[in-house]
Amino acid sequence: MAGSGYAHLRDSDDVVLALRDIVVEFRVGGGRVVNAVSRISIDVRRGETLAIVGESGCGKTTLGKAILQLPAPNTGQVMFEGTDLTKLPKEQLRSARTAIQMVFQDPISSLDPRMTVGEIVGEPLWIWGRGSEADREAKVRELLNNVGLDPELVLHRRSYEFSGGQCQRISIARSLALEPRMLICDEPVSALDVSIQAQILNLLQDMKDRYGLTMVFISHDLAVVKAVSNRIMVMYLGKICEVGSPDAIYSKPAHHYTSALLDSVPVPDPAYQRNNVALQGEPPSPVAPPTGCRFRTRCPAASPLCAAEEPLLREVAPDQFVACHHPRL
Amino acid sequence: MTELFAVEDLRVQFSTPRGQLNAVRGITLSVRAGECLGIVGESGSGKTVLWRSAMGLLRGRKVTRTGSARLEGRELLTLTPKEVRQYWGTHIAMVFQDPMTALNPVRRIGSQFVEALIKRKGMHKDAAMARTIELLRLVRMAEPELLVRKYPAQLSGGMRQRVMIAMAIACEPKVLLADEPTTALDVTVQAQVLELLSDLREKLGMAMVIVTHDLGIVAGHTDRIAVLYAGEVVEMASTLDLFANTKMPYTEALLKSIPRLDGTSTDMMEVIDGAPPDPMAETVGCFFAPRCKYATDKCRHEHPELVDDGTGHFYRCFYPLGKQS
Numbered sequence: 001m002a003g004s005g006y007a008h009l010r011d012s013d014d015v016v017l018a019l020r021d022i023v024v025e026f027r028v029g030g031g032r033v034v035n036a037v038s039r040i041s042i043d044v045r046r047g048e049t050l051a052i053v054g055e056s057g058c059g060k061t062t063l064g065k066a067i068l069q070l071p072a073p074n075t076g077q078v079m080f081e082g083t084d085l086t087k088l089p090k091e092q093l094r095s096a097r098t099a100i101q102m103v104f105q106d107p108i109s110s111l112d113p114r115m116t117v118g119e120i121v122g123e124p125l126w127i128w129g130r131g132s133e134a135d136r137e138a139k140v141r142e143l144l145n146n147v148g149l150d151p152e153l154v155l156h157r158r159s160y161e162f163s164g165g166q167c168q169r170i171s172i173a174r175s176l177a178l179e180p181r182m183l184i185c186d187e188p189v190s191a192l193d194v195s196i197q198a199q200i201l202n203l204l205q206d207m208k209d210r211y212g213l214t215m216v217f218i219s220h221d222l223a224v225v226k227a228v229s230n231r232i233m234v235m236y237l238g239k240i241c242e243v244g245s246p247d248a249i250y251s252k253p254a255h256h257y258t259s260a261l262l263d264s265v266p267v268p269d270p271a272y273q274r275n276n277v278a279l280q281g282e283p284p285s286p287v288a289p290p291t292g293c294r295f296r297t298r299c300p301a302a303s304p305l306c307a308a309e310e311p312l313l314r315e316v317a318p319d320q321f322v323a324c325h326h327p328r329l
Numbered sequence: 330m331t332e333l334f335a336v337e338d339l340r341v342q343f344s345t346p347r348g349q350l351n352a353v354r355g356i357t358l359s360v361r362a363g364e365c366l367g368i369v370g371e372s373g374s375g376k377t378v379l380w381r382s383a384m385g386l387l388r389g390r391k392v393t394r395t396g397s398a399r400l401e402g403r404e405l406l407t408l409t410p411k412e413v414r415q416y417w418g419t420h421i422a423m424v425f426q427d428p429m430t431a432l433n434p435v436r437r438i439g440s441q442f443v444e445a446l447i448k449r450k451g452m453h454k455d456a457a458m459a460r461t462i463e464l465l466r467l468v469r470m471a472e473p474e475l476l477v478r479k480y481p482a483q484l485s486g487g488m489r490q491r492v493m494i495a496m497a498i499a500c501e502p503k504v505l506l507a508d509e510p511t512t513a514l515d516v517t518v519q520a521q522v523l524e525l526l527s528d529l530r531e532k533l534g535m536a537m538v539i540v541t542h543d544l545g546i547v548a549g550h551t552d553r554i555a556v557l558y559a560g561e562v563v564e565m566a567s568t569l570d571l572f573a574n575t576k577m578p579y580t581e582a583l584l585k586s587i588p589r590l591d592g593t594s595t596d597m598m599e600v601i602d603g604a605p606p607d608p609m610a611e612t613v614g615c616f617f618a619p620r621c622k623y624a625t626d627k628c629r630h631e632h633p634e635l636v637d638d639g640t641g642h643f644y645r646c647f648y649p650l651g652k653q654s
Contacts, residue, residue: 055515056486163372163604193371193542198586198598205597220515223588227598250590264520266545268587270568279517281471282485 004039005313008243008321016214017044017067017182022076024062034286036062037073038238044182044231049208049215051229053222053261057283059238060218061105064184067216068100069093080182098128101175105187107167111159117144117170118155124177143173146210147203165196172203176211183208184216189224201227223265226250234258237283237294240313244320254322254329257295293325301326333536334421334504335359339396341375341382341560350608352378354560355396360504365530365537367547367568369583370557373605376540379557380506384421385413400504418449422502426509428489432481438492439477442499449500464495467532468525487518491525498529505530508540523550544580545587548572556580559605559616562635566642576642576649579617615646623648 004021024037037059044050052060066073069085078085080100088096104110111120122140130136141151147169159167168188175183185204189197205228208215219225225232225246232249234241234257242255253259260279284290284297292310296302303326311323341353353375360366370376381387383398385405398405400420405413425431433441439461446457458477465473468491481489490510497505507526511519527550530537539547547554548568555565556577564577575581585599603620606612615621618628627647635645 055517194544195371195542195583195586195601197588198600199602201588202597202600221588222516223590226590227588261517262590264517265590266516266519266523266543266548267591268545268548268572268584268589270548270572272549280521282487282518 004041004239004310005321005323006041007313007315008240009041009043010045012045014046015043016046016081017216018077018079019043019063019067020077020079022063022066022073022078024059024066024071024073028287032287035238035289036286037066038289039076040235040238040240042233042240042243044214044216046214047212048231049217049229051217051219051225051232052235053219053225053232054235055220055261055283057237057286058235059286060220060235061186063235064102064186064216064218067184068097068102098124098178099180100182100184101178101180103168103171103175103183103185103188106191107164107171107188108159108191110171111167113158113160116156116158117149117162120159120170121173121177124174128178130178139177140173143176144170146176146207147173148199149173163196164192165199168192168200169203172200172207176207179211180213182214182216184218186218187220188217190220197224204228221265222250222261234261237286237289239294240323241295242320242322242324243313244317244322248317248320252317252329254316254320254327255295255324256299256301256326256328259328260298293323301328331362332359333362333401334538335397335399336379336383337397337399339379339383339394339398341378341387342393344391344393345609348609352560352608353382356557356560356562358555358562358565360536360538362503362536363530363534364553365527365539365551367551367554368538368540368557369542369544369547369554371542371583371605373559373608374557375560376542376557377508378560380423380508380538380540384417384423384506385410418445418497418500418502420502421504421506422497422500424490424493424497424505424507424510427513428486428493429481429513431493432489434481436480437477438479438481438484442477442496445496445499460499461495464499465492467498467529468492468495470495485518486514487522490514490518490522494522494525494529498533498535501533502535504536504538506538506540509542510539511546512541512543519546526550543587544583556583559612560608561616561645562643563617563645564643565635566644570640570642574642574651576638576644576651577617577646578621578623578650581650582620 020041022037022040026034028034054060067078072086118140121143122136125136144151149169189200217228229246232246233243236257241257290297292308293306296306305325311325313321313323316322316327316329337357339353339356343350356379368376382394394406442461443457446452446460462473470476470491511522551568554568554571555562558579564580582601601620606616614629615633618624633645633647635643637643
């Protein structure tokens with residue numbers, strides 16, 4: 001199988017989340033199937049932030065949601081702290097999920113406009129019957145304080161009274177209410193202004209340290225990811241292109257797709273000359289992905305081998321793994 | 330160079346139940362023929378209201394517009410809705426932020442185009458369809474003959490934005506206003522769309538205005554940049570000068586908050602603390618003073634004027650950067 005492989009997996013005790021051969025497919029009628037995620041394996045160590053990067057439609061959000069079984073992957077294992085979430089009965093899964101929380105992309109539509117901020121942030125506690133009512137309110141106040149909102153001012157207001165950045169702070173407070181051990185952030189800043197993005201990224205970093213979180217950070221923007229991640233996984237059409245440390249990926253990307261992604265990031269310098277042409281076209285349809293390497297139709301280095309055989313992930317440098325027949329090294 | 334589109338001391342107020350909201354507080358700027366101007370500001374800085382009110386898209390009893398907006402010397406603010414509509418498309422065209430909602434979801438791409446061409450250009454239906462296909466090819470869409478039969482929902486965000494651009498240039502406008510044209514798009518598609526816009530501008534000799542919150546986007550694609558804050562221009566200069574010789578602390582802070590690929594990666598990013606001032610409140614002093622790390626008592630009590638440093642670099646600050654205080 002191409003773009004798959006296990007070379008990048010680590011065998012250590014502190015692996016909190018281990019995904020094995022995750023496949024997510026959606027039926028779209030006419031017997032056709034969207035291959036959203038095709039046999040992806042990855043692991044995340046305790047306290048680590050794994051960034052999943054790729055264009056729209058590459059399956060990064062689907063993969064993030066597959067961790068939470070929303071929906072469950074068609075095949076594959078989701079091992080969280082030694083338990084396979086895909087095998088858990090419904091009730092046990094529900095309680096297991098309190099340890100993994102999610103922050104969604106659109107801060108405004110992910111908050112109920114009819115609920116007050118206090119109710120939104122306190123709802124997880126209420127559902128799980130944590131503490132007395134007074135305890136819960138104290139906890140909500142503490143959470144709001146931690147995310148940089150003044151409880152007195154916001155507790156009784158509703159989400160539409162807040163800006164996008166403030167709504168994202170509320171979402172983060174809600175996701176932390178049950179003291180999860182893992183946080184999955186799905187494009188948490190892509191709907192925000194640049195100046196606010198930095199605030200939210202810093203806040204997430206802060207919360208990660210304070211609550212000792214392990215994070216999965218999903219984004220289409222490598223520049224945003226750079227500030228927050230310890231390990232980066234680049235995805236394309238449901239497959240892994242490259243996995244590695246930020247240092248390796250940013251300084252010498254081995255996959256042609258990673259390099260194209262890096263070249264598309266706008267540089268705030270008018271004198272900067274792009275040395276490469278930005279990636280042309282858009283990804284092919286995941287209903288009928290190309291044979292062999294899925295990136296070959298847009299790849300400058302594609303050869304007949306790429307069409308015939310799917311590249312496996314292999315180590316090209318310490319802690320840098322690439323699925324490419326003709327890496328850029 | 331001739332001034333094509335000019336806004337002079339434009340003020341826009343909204344009447345709200347809480348009182349008057351000052352969205353735009355006296356903005357003066359102009360776009361010359363063939364030029365590309367970048368308008369940069371955070372949410373709520375008035376960048377969108379500025380263009381929408383100048384274009385006559387924002388009007389009504391609850392909107393007070395004063396000042397002037399001229400297109401080739403013709404005043405736009407005093408025109409009736411019917412009169413101003415003649416300028417849309419043929420003189421000024423807009424590309425909107427959200428390509429998902431700006432197209433009619435229940436009509437085929439082709440028929441949305443053809444309508445505009447028949448109405449504006451008086452074209453015959455077949456000629457309009459031929460022109461549509463030509464336009465779609467111009468924005469580098471593959472297989473335009475098939476595309477005209479499709480519905481917007483069958484296209485990706487990047488494709489829809491390209492359709493929007495093709496529609497905007499359909500009647501050969503002299504000025505193209507692109508309001509956050511790439512915020513809803515992926516980085517890879519964003520690079521393609523910006524490239525396309527620059528290319529079209531050159532090919533068609535249009536002037537262009539790119540409105541955005543991201544200085545990184547406009548850096549490589551504009552000739553001049555105006556930075557807006559709380560409804561005012563706080564800095565305006567040629568793109569090269571603005572980046573090389575930043576004078577406004579706000580512009581500096583905006584630049585520092587952009588996540589960058591180069592440079593050292595530190596644990597925390599620089600942020601601008603706080604939020605812009607309440608547009609309802611009467612503010613004395615410099616609007617940016619509460620968030621400015623260089624602010625003094627003077628900044629908190631006196632409102633700085635927009636001044637020219639002699640080279641066409643305008644700034645609104647008592648203590649501009651790069652000068653010994």
